[in-house]
Amino acid sequence: MTLYIDYDACLKEPTCPAATYCSTKALYFHPEESRLFFNPDLCNGCGQCIQKCALNALSLFETTEELGIFLEKITRARENFTSKLESIIGLK
Incomplete structure (x- = not known):
């Protein structure tokens, strides 16, 4: 675990x-x-x-591989959120 x-x-x-x-x-x-x-x-x-x-x-x-997949998803979600937020507030 x-x-x-x-x-x-x-x-x-x-x-x-x-x-x-x-x-x-x-x-x-x-x-x-x-x-x-x-x-x-x-x-x-x-x-x-x-x-x-x-x-x-x-x-x-269960495994470190599952954790790795989870961390990749979190990283992508945070990057997408940041990008959208920057677009909304006019930083991009």
Whole structure:
């Protein structure tokens, strides 16, 4: 399993419910870094973290290949959004 953490959406709180409910502690908050970290070796794929994240900042994938496809889609979507926004406000 591999987990994508959208750090733009994440509140990065020490009391993060997604990390709190992770029974294997694969997802945890690192106080010195002030953000969540994920250890794939501890993950059992239960999905509790996804269910507990109210901000939809987490996505769980079976393989790194699936994660790569997801990241490509996000990148394209953000580029399209930026391009459209620039057109709307007259930057292009």
